[in-house]
Amino acid sequence: MSLMGQMMHMPLMISSLLTHAARHNGDVEIVSKRVEGDMHRTNWAGIEQRSRKLAQALERLGLKTGDRVGTLAWNGYRHLETYYGVSGSGMVCHTINPRLFPQQVAWIVNDAEDKAIFVDLNIFPLVDKLAPMMPSVKHVVVMCGREHMPKESSIPNLLCYEELVEAEDGNYQWPTFDENTAASICYTSGTTGNPKGAVYSHRSTVLHAYASAMPDAMSVSSQDTVLPVVPMFHVNAWGLPYASAMIGCRLVFPGHHLDGASLYNLFEQEKVTFSAGVPTIWLGLINHAKQNNLKFSTFKRTVIGGSACPPAMIKTLQDDFGVEVIHAWGMTELSPLGTLSRLKAKHADLPKDQKEAILAKQGKGIYGIDMRIVDGDGKVLPWDGKAAGDLEVRGHWVISSYFKMDKSPLHDGWFPTGDVATIDPDGYMQITDRSKxxxxxxxxxxxxxxxxxxxxxxxxxxxxxxxxxxxxxxxxxxxxxxxxxxxxxxxxxxxxxxxxxxxxxxxxxxxxxxxxxxxxxxxxxxxxxxxxxxxxxxxxxxx
Amino acid sequence: MSLMGQMMHMPLMISSLLTHAARHNGDVEIVSKRVEGDMHRTNWAGIEQRSRKLAQALERLGLKTGDRVGTLAWNGYRHLETYYGVSGSGMVCHTINPRLFPQQVAWIVNDAEDKAIFVDLNIFPLVDKLAPMMPSVKHVVVMCGREHMPKESSIPNLLCYEELVEAEDGNYQWPTFDENTAASICYTSGTTGNPKGAVYSHRSTVLHAYASAMPDAMSVSSQDTVLPVVPMFHVNAWGLPYASAMIGCRLVFPGHHLDGASLYNLFEQEKVTFSAGVPTIWLGLINHAKQNNLKFSTFKRTVIGGSACPPAMIKTLQDDFGVEVIHAWGMTELSPLGTLSRLKAKHADLPKDQKEAILAKQGKGIYGIDMRIVDGDGKVLPWDGKAAGDLEVRGHWVISSYFKMDKSPLHDGWFPTGDVATIDPDGYMQITDRSKxxxxxxxxxxxxxxxxxxxxxxxxxxxxxxxxxxxxxxxxxxxxxxxxxxxxxxxxxxxxxxxxxxxxxxxxxxxxxxxxxxxxxxxxxxxxxxxxxxxxxxxxxxx
Ligand SMILES: Nc1ncnc2c1ncn2[C@@H]1O[C@H](COP(=O)(O)OP(=O)(O)OP(=O)(O)O)[C@@H](O)[C@H]1O
Ligand SMILES: Nc1ncnc2c1ncn2[C@@H]1O[C@H](COP(=O)(O)OP(=O)(O)OP(=O)(O)O)[C@@H](O)[C@H]1O
Ligand SMILES: [Mg+2]
Ligand SMILES: [Mg+2]
Structure with a gap:
């Protein structure tokens, strides 16, 4: 007969990330370069208060627990409020990539049955056009103040974000519920076929936040100023909006200003120390900096993933700019973090080129994720750095099924990633390719x-x-x-x-x-x- | 109707900490200064394999899920194997402080109804004497090889740890079960009255490990060599045996050699970078180092807690020895970590004495712990750094009740700590006293x-x-x-x-x-x- 622990059982709730940030780091700044063109400054206490008001507004609109709320927005404070207001109140935040083909956007909104859409001003024309194709959508909220609201639109009852939020009194208690409740939905990138929906829970999100901030993972702390270049519609900006609240760091949002020059200026002006993004985005930033002979004065570390980061890019950032690159591998289906490449203590005295070879790999599995590689017959392959096989994973923040798809994607309890990889005896995984x-x-x-x-x-x-x-x-x-x-x-x-x-x-x-x-x-x-x-x-x- | 997440639900299991360490950091050393007097070296892979054998041995002895297994042992690799072998197999690891009065030891063993006792060689005489007073104990295992086994004892069928473990083949699969199952029991220090039992679960232990290793908490990583001076019978050495496996760091165990000279030599010989312990232990180490004009060559950071750490001690360690002190507050009832004192980013430019004043406080609540202070009538007091009140906490690793005590210790869902504290607007908690x-x-x-x-x-x-x-x-x-x-x-x-x-x-x-x-x-x-x-x-x- 097993004995049960006698500990408080508190569900792992996304809202508690925000209330923790507001209480312990309430005055820490959240800086946003807005679609409107100007800079906006608030702090964790401000975000928490407005997220509560947003939750009230959502309920006033008649939205219910479990309802999906779509967002088509860049990285900014209002998007952050939407993350917390929606998930915190028990609804499901569905971030949508505005760069998808319009038909794909409509398909995803219909698949998720979004009841409301929150949209940035400069993405609004897309929604305006698609509205007739998205019958589930009862409310469209434009994320701006009254003065910027679109003058003309075919959508009846277009709502203004600022009016909606500021009409509420904030007298709202974050509810507590089952930690396995859905918190957000994100569709895969659609690189190899149609996008598929991953439905994250409060539990998986909070556990992912813990694991991602650890010293051997991203190692982000309240000392950092974090600029997520990776969009909030790409696997929740790799979880940074959650990890950042957990640690209470300063956040800088770039909006849609993602060209090399805009990013460089923002990094410098706002004294950014940490960032994260896909390889392509760094090409632009590096070119801009090289062409103009610029250096970074505070930027020290960045996570690069989503595609293989070329070793040459890691070397340039490190040698020419003093920016440490943490190469990471992940997937939408993994919330997204699976592995990060960090050196082990025993590597301290290796020659530079050997260190670089290790850091170029996709890295070690973080605690909470198990990996294995299997051959065509499903036989488990050794971790010898040579045998390449289909990479399979399991863990606390791995999906067990796709939204609305009956067929289980799992193989023997493991999620097959579609990537081909080797794993060396030290546990470093290296992707050789997508199997396709x-x-x-x-x-x-x-x-x-x-x-x-x-x-x-x-x-x-x-x-x-x-x-x-x-x-x-x-x-x-x-x-x-x-x-x-x-x-x-x-x-x-x-x-x-x-x-x-x-x-x-x-x-x-x-x-x-x-x-x-x-x-x-x-x-x-x-x-x-x-x-x-x-x-x-x-x-x-x-x- | 709420929507559920579609994530894998894997229970948070203590055994997974160890299997993760063995797979990803199998060759990382675990060094122990043994009771036998010599140094012993193994690694995470070795610990994992022997813990499996120990689990087999426990089952062979007829012990069952939920059974309590007592330990009376110093910090060492066999104690670590016992932690994992016992909890990993679904039994409950009950660490006992051998420095308690003999009657207290017997009382605690009886209260926990320990079925077996694992005891270090130099603590064995205590158990030998107490055996008749501990009727629940069916097996006494002396943690040594056959050659060191006590020659004479009144205990029939005295078991030898090494024989027990090495008789098994290790062909054992760690079981998976409800994450709220009891994993370990620890009794409070008995400073203010009789010791009371806290029953930790697998879930609470794993969550505590995540939170404790974070950059703003202990900030331990695989780069560190960790020497837990705090005993493994004092709130599971503040969770370090779990956090260390999670991050896969090198561990150095001092056994019972805790005097200033022994500790200093061990820190130097084994290139320790991180440690943790109560203030008194540092008095001895500092005195030894000062008297002999010694400096530390690798030791950089230590957590001090369990009692208030005098500011003068923090200053000496920092200014004279270059060791950063992280002042922490915790309780047995909190697994134990509640707060740690780390500077915020905005403090970077403060003058030295103002930084010192902040770091002398007991610190900020880590994510996963909520705090509040209340007055005599239970009214919640402000976080103004002035109002002092009874400190109450709640969180994922806080007890909801004591072992075998019917009466709930909670006040309105919060655990009253018995400490009196202030909390300032930045969230720094300062203990003014125990209320007694x-x-x-x-x-x-x-x-x-x-x-x-x-x-x-x-x-x-x-x-x-x-x-x-x-x-x-x-x-x-x-x-x-x-x-x-x-x-x-x-x-x-x-x-x-x-x-x-x-x-x-x-x-x-x-x-x-x-x-x-x-x-x-x-x-x-x-x-x-x-x-x-x-x-x-x-x-x-x-x-
Ligand atoms: N560091 C990396 N190196 C190599 N490939 C990577 C890395 N990080 C991510 N990937 C690739 O990205 C994939 C995950 O991407 P994501 O979830 O965004 O959608 P997608 O796989 O591109 O799209 P879809 O699944 O819809 O085809 C991984 O399976 C892998 O192929
Ligand atoms: N950094 C600290 N500063 C001041 N006091 C501390 C600190 N850390 C711990 N304490 C004290 O230690 C207590 C917790 O200690 P522990 O759980 O080991 O048992 P105990 O309270 O000493 O014993 P018992 O509860 O049996 O009387 C806290 O309630 C607090 O009074
Ligand atoms: Mg994919
Ligand atoms: Mg106490």
Whole structure:
């Protein structure tokens, strides 16, 4: 007969993150570069009070526990209030990527059956157009003050965020309920097919916040000023809005101003110390800084993930700018954090290049996440750094099923990620590819990430993508698609020669195509599906 | 109708801390200074394997889920294996303080109904003597190899730890069960009365581990070598055995070698970076280092709590030794961490003395713990740094009731700590006293901690205790009991004069008594109950 513990059982509630921040770090600033163009300053106490008012307003609109509330908004304080006001009151915050194709936005809103949509001023035209296609939506709230409200709209009863919030008295108690209640929904990026919905709970969100802030993970503390470049509609900005409340740090939101120059100025003006974002966004920032010979005065650490971060980028940020890169791997289905690359104590005395090789991997599983790799027959493979297999995970913040999809995605209790990876004896996981992107040359696998990493180390290359091109003998052979740096010159032959000695000879791309732009998905990933489509008739010189 | 999250529901299990450590940091060392006198080295993989064998051995002995297993042991790897082997298999690990009076030990074992006792070699004589008084105990396991087993004992079937463990094959799967199952029991220190049992769950233990390791709390990481001076029988060494597995850091256990010289040598030899312990233990270490003109070469940070840490001690460690002190407050009933004192970002530019004043407080509540102060009528008091009231807490790792005690200790859902405190607008809590130790002079309260802190700053004072002495007019007046530093001289009048300008005049002690030793409880706290008893007939010069 087991004995039960005699501890208080308090559910893990998202609202408690915010009330903790307000009580203990109420005067810590939340800075936002607004869509309106100006800077806005509030603090954790202000966010908490307005989130309570927002919760009151939602109830006044007739919204109920469990109802989905969509957001189409950039990173800013009102979006933060919406996160907490919606989830805190027992409703479900559904963040939507405004960069998706309009049809996809409508499809997602309909799939989630959003009852209300909160939308930023400069995204409003999209909603205005889509409104007739989204019958579940009863309320559209424009996130601005009365003075900025759209003058014309086909939507009846358009609501003004500021009016809605400021009409309430804030006399509201955050409710307590089952910690497994849904708190938010996020759809996958749609890189490999249609977006699928992940439904996070209060429990999974709070546990993820604890794990993500740990010294061996992001290591964020109340000493930091955090600027999430990763959008709040991309897996909840990787959980930073929750972790930031937990630790009570200063937050700086960039709004939609994500070009290199705007970001650089914001980092400097607001003394940002920590950031997070996908690789593409850093390309712009690094270029801007290099071209203008700029350095960062307070920015010290950044998490990069969502796609493989090229080692050359890690090296530039570290060596040229003194910014430590924490390479991370995650998925929408993982809330999103799975692994982060940090050195172990025993690595302290390794030579620089060996440290860099470790840090270029996707990293170690954080406590709360289990990983394994399996072969085609489901047999578990060893952690020897060589065997590559399908990566599977399980843990407190991993989905067990997709929203409205009956079929369980799990394999034997584990979630199959669709990524192919190796794990070394120290537990460092390295993604070789998505299984759909692997280049299969005569039965052997070539990692497109490896090919891209080499190309990205060439001084003339701005961005590179490796895809499979048809080959009559080998089925598939690698084709490299390259965007050159402005003003730089390099030939296909030179780039192919650049691979010499860096990877096994037979893996070298058969051809290089130069393009003006590589297509990206709405979350800033290389859109390989599209690239493969574009180059499906490409004739390799080797064919 | 609420919507439920669609996340994997995996219970928070203590065993998963250990399996995570073994998989990701299996080669990280666990070093122990053994009772046998030598040094022992294993690693997280070794601990995990032997804990599994121990779990098998416990089941082979016929022990069942929910059974209590007592330990009377110092900090060492076998004790660590017992923690995990017992809790991991669904039994309840009951750590017992061997420094308690023998009768208290027997009382606690009987109250917990321990079925087995694991005991260190040099504590065995105590168990040998008490065995007849502990009828529930069916098995006594001596934590050593066959060669060291006691030759004579009145206990039939005395078991040898190493034989027991090494007889098993380790072919054991850690079970998964309800996360609210009891994992361990710890009794309070018995400073103010009889010890009371706190029953921790797997859930509360894992959540406490997350919260305690955070950058704004202990900030321990896999980069650290952690030496827990605080015993594993004192609130599970403040959770360090769990947090250490979670982060996979190197651990150094001092066994029973806790004198200044032994500790200093161990810190240096094993390159310890982080430690934790009660104030008294640091007195010995600091004295040893000062007398021998020693510095620490790797030791950088320590948590001090369990009693108020005198500001003079924080200053010495910081200024003379470069060791950052994190002052912490906790209780057995809180697993134990409640607050830790760390500066906020906005404090960065304060002058040194103002920073010191903040760091001398007991600190900020960590996320997962709520605090409030109430007056005699239960009215909630403001966080203004002035109003002092009864401190009450609630949170994920706070008890809801004591073992086998029907009466709920809670007040309105909050746990009353028995401590009197102020909380300032920044959320820093400061303990003025235990409510039982407050000196009540003519209706006004005098904080004994304040009086002790002043005395401890005097260069001739080794240790000081302030207690209430009877006064015919004021009811109580402060009496200071002092142990001088070896060779130092100071008079009562000089000490009383030393208070000038440091506290309000009327709070100055009426008298000073010099003694050779101040009595301590089994956990190293000043034993005020005993002191008050000793000085109950003391005649104040002012009376
Ligand atoms: N550091 C990284 N290195 C390599 N790949 C990464 C990294 N971080 C994330 N990824 C890739 O991103 C994927 C998760 O992305 P996300 O959840 O945003 O949607 P998606 O997989 O791109 O879209 P969809 O699942 O709809 O096709 C991972 O499965 C992996 O392929
Ligand atoms: N940093 C600190 N400053 C002041 N007091 C502290 C500090 N840390 C702990 N304490 C005191 O220790 C108490 C908790 O100690 P513990 O749980 O070990 O048992 P105890 O209270 O000493 O014994 P018992 O409850 O049996 O009388 C707190 O209630 C507080 O009075
Ligand atoms: Mg995906
Ligand atoms: Mg107590």
């Amino acid at each position: 992107d692997v280049i299969k040359s005569g039965g052997e696998w070539i990692s497109s990430i490896d090919l891209e990493n080499v190309a990205m180390a060439h001084p003339a290359v701005h961005e590179a993508a490796a895809i499979a091109a048809f080959h009559p003998k080998w089925d598939e052979r690698p084709l490299l698609v390259v965007v050159k740096k402005p003003g730089a010159e390099v030939t296909a032959a030179e780039l192919i020669a650049f691979y010499d000695g860096k990877i096994p000879k037979w893996q070298t791309p058969d051809d290089v195509v130069f393009v003006d732009e590589i297509p990206h998905t709405a979350t800033g990933k290389i859109y390989k599906l599209k690239l493969r489509e574009t180059f499906k008739d490409h004739k390799l010189p080797t064919a | 130790d407050v000196i009540k002079s003519g209706g006004e309260w005098i904080s004994s901690i304040d009086l002790e802190n002043v005395a401890m700053a005097h260069p001739a004072v080794h240790e000081a205790a302030a207690i209430a002495a009877f006064h015919p007019k004021w009811d109580e007046r402060p009496l200071l009991v002092v142990v001088k530093k070896p060779g130092a001289e100071v008079t009562a009048a000089e000490l009383i004069a030393f208070y000038d300008g440091k506290i309000p005049k009327w709070q100055t002690p009426d008298d000073v008594v010099f003694v050779d030793e101040i009595p301590h409880t089994a956990t190293g706290k000043i034993y005020k109950l005993k002191l008050r008893e000793t000085f109950k007939d003391h005649k104040l010069p002012t009376a």
